[in-house]
Structure formats: C-alpha cells, structure tokens
Amino acid sequence: MKIAIAGAGALGSRFGFMLQQAGNDVTLIDGWKDHVEAIRRNGLNVTINDKTFNVKIPTKYPSEVTADMKMDLIIVFTKSMQLDDMLQNIQAIITDQTSILCLLNGIGHEDIIEKYASKQNIFLGNTMWTASLVGPGHTQSFGDGSISLQNLVDGHASEAKYLAACLSEAGLNAEYTDNIHYSIYRKACVNGTMNGLCTLLDADMAAVGATRMAHKIVTTIVNEFAAVAKHENIDLDTNEIIEHVESCYDPKTIGHHYPSMHQDLIKNHRYTEIDYINGAISRKGQKYGIATPYCDFLTELIHCKEDIVLKNDPVIN
Missing domain, CATH: 1.10.1040.10 (N-(1-d-carboxylethyl)-l-norvaline Dehydrogenase; domain 2)
Incomplete structure (x- = not known):
C-alpha cells in the first residue's frame, strides 16, 4: 500500500517506521526543516523500548508533493491548527481512491477534511500509541498502543475494517468500532x-x-x-x-x-x-x-x- 504520513512528528514518524517495516511504500510529509533535513541526511532514528533503529524513508516538504505521488492512504498527524494548510498543500495526491485516516488529538477535524476529500473516503480514529522527539530525525517511545477507527459515512464499514486489518499487520493493533x-x-x-x-x-x-x-x-x-x-x-x-x-x-x-x-x-x-x-x-x-x-x-x-x-x-x- 502507498501511504503518506502527513505530519511526521514524533508519532507520525513512529507510524511511518512501523508501516514501512511491514512492507508498505511510505512517504513522510512534514514542514519542519530541521526534522526533514535530518532524516534526509542521516535516515530516521526510531528508539522503541531502548532499542534504536535507523531507516531510510522518503521525506518531503508539503510544497514538494506532486500529482504523480498518488496515495492509497493518507494518515494525518499534523497539529490541529495545521491540518487545513497541510491538506491544501498536498491535495494533488488526494484522488477519489485515496482514503484519509484522521488520528489527531481533539474534536471536529472531519469538517476540515471534508473540504478536500469525499466523505466516504474519510475515516476517524484515535490512538493510544505515544511517542516523543529526542531531536530532529529521532523519535522515541515506550510500550504498546492501539487504534480504533470508523468510517465517517454509513455503509463503508467494510472499508474501515480492511483499513484496520492493514494497520494491524504493521503491529499497530487497530480495530473497527461502531462508536468512534x-x-x-x-x-x-x-x-x-x-x-x-x-x-x-x-x-x-x-x-x-x-x-x-x-x-x-x-x-x-x-x-x-x-x-x-x-x-x-x-x-x-x-x-x-x-x-x-x-x-x-x-x-x-x-x-x-x-x-x-x-x-x-x-x-x-x-x-x-x-x-x-x-x-x-x-x-x-x-x-x-x-x-x-x-x-x-x-x-x-x-x-x-x-x-x-x-x-x-x-x-x-
């Protein structure tokens, strides 16, 4: 699956790492120059339970996103106040076949996402995974977590369950819920x-x-x-x-x-x-x-x- 992590901070970087390790084609998208350049220069460092991994992973600024980078799935991990700008900058890779999973903290983000994607392609979720940034290009986390998610529009539960299964294959412990x-x-x-x-x-x-x-x-x-x-x-x-x-x-x-x-x-x-x-x-x-x-x-x-x-x-x- 071609997956973009829109907002590749601490948790976005951890998700990108885990999804890439599971065999997905992952691209990180972020606007923090120091972070982006550190990953490009040295690779992404991921420390999980005191063990550190270093991986090469494509990393782009939002302004570098082009129409030929069509994605199957975009997971948004921006800060809430950055969501609108991020989706506006990367809308070239959002097609009628692109699913968008929102895992942001807070309430009401679907109102923004609906400006850029069809409602049937929007999935809302929350995650109990945690992470922090040691510094640019280095995310650290302890313990395990989970994800629960649901389709925004009735009638698309099967797509939500498929998405949860794909995330679980990467060890992200995702499950479908009918009460997101x-x-x-x-x-x-x-x-x-x-x-x-x-x-x-x-x-x-x-x-x-x-x-x-x-x-x-x-x-x-x-x-x-x-x-x-x-x-x-x-x-x-x-x-x-x-x-x-x-x-x-x-x-x-x-x-x-x-x-x-x-x-x-x-x-x-x-x-x-x-x-x-x-x-x-x-x-x-x-x-x-x-x-x-x-x-x-x-x-x-x-x-x-x-x-x-x-x-x-x-x-x-």
Whole structure:
C-alpha cells in the first residue's frame, strides 16, 4: 500500500517506521526543516523500548508533493491548527481512491477534511500509541498502543475494517468500532487532563498523578467533557474514563511520558492545540449553555503560558 504520513512528528514518524517495516511504500510529509533535513541526511532514528533503529524513508516538504505521488492512504498527524494548510498543500495526491485516516488529538477535524476529500473516503480514529522527539530525525517511545477507527459515512464499514486489518499487520493493533465518537471523546478526556496539566506544571504524568489535587482536577474536567458530550448524544462512562486517565500515571507503563502539548510548548517552543481540546469544550459549552469553568481556565492558562514561553522566541517573532 502507498501511504503518506502527513505530519511526521514524533508519532507520525513512529507510524511511518512501523508501516514501512511491514512492507508498505511510505512517504513522510512534514514542514519542519530541521526534522526533514535530518532524516534526509542521516535516515530516521526510531528508539522503541531502548532499542534504536535507523531507516531510510522518503521525506518531503508539503510544497514538494506532486500529482504523480498518488496515495492509497493518507494518515494525518499534523497539529490541529495545521491540518487545513497541510491538506491544501498536498491535495494533488488526494484522488477519489485515496482514503484519509484522521488520528489527531481533539474534536471536529472531519469538517476540515471534508473540504478536500469525499466523505466516504474519510475515516476517524484515535490512538493510544505515544511517542516523543529526542531531536530532529529521532523519535522515541515506550510500550504498546492501539487504534480504533470508523468510517465517517454509513455503509463503508467494510472499508474501515480492511483499513484496520492493514494497520494491524504493521503491529499497530487497530480495530473497527461502531462508536468512534465515544472513543474520540474518551481520548479527548486524556488529552484534556494530561496535556494541559503536564504543560502547566512542567511534569510528566506520573508526577502530576502524585499531586494531592490530581484526582479532583481530573474528575472535574472529565465531568465537563461528559456534560458537553451528552448534548451530542454521547453518554460517557465518567468513572471508567477517570480510571483510564489515572492509569496513565503508572511509571511502569507510560507514567514518565511527557504529553505532546508539553513537547510542543516547553521543549520545542511551538503553539499548542489547546483550542481544539479544552477550548473546544469551552466553545461547545457556550453553545449548549453548559458551564465549563475548569476547561475555560485551563485554556486561558495555556495561552498565558504560550505568551510567556514564546514572547522572546526569535523563530516565532
């Protein structure tokens, strides 16, 4: 299968590596110059559970994508605020036969993807795989993960199941679900707690979980997500989700992982996706007349943190 990874950061690079190792024809597409040039020059370094692999893998800037690079599958791994620009830049490789799988953090990305692809070719998913960037051209991760996905349009479940099988052949543990919106909200609860808290406290998930106030904060945020989801006919099991979030604290699994928002802002001095996670809940809360004070405040605090961290960054300014 010809596969493009649109947004080849930490997790996109790991997926590209695993899919290539399974025999697929994979191309990475990314706009970060240092990362692209490092892969071109030295190959992609992938560290998994303390073992490092080095592979040659085609890597392109979005501006280098041409119509002759038609793809069977595009997996989008951009930041939410970069999705529209990425798809606009690579639309030459999107045909009526191209499937697009969205695994982005956050809520509502299908509205953007529909501008560039037929609804029947769009698949929504979420993943519990994790990864971080050691530096340009080097992704690192620990443990295993999974993917759940579903077709956006009714009547295309067979295509979704086929896609899940192809990903599972690469060891990505993908499965079809008939309720992806529940799964997306469930994952968004993890992101809506761990991403913002780890970023503001400059701590990994185990350290956040060890604080005295962690349970109260996580419980309140999850309940705000659940109140919004209920207005969209999604009934979240809050007790199970809180337990799921708190399982992330375990240092024997992923507790020492720093979530992507921390990597973006604290490590790499980039803007965050907060407006597509807690900020999305705030907007939906206003729409439905639901109070979401913790999500509101967390979103505001992250924007304050962005102002502090990025104020004097020469690349940003």
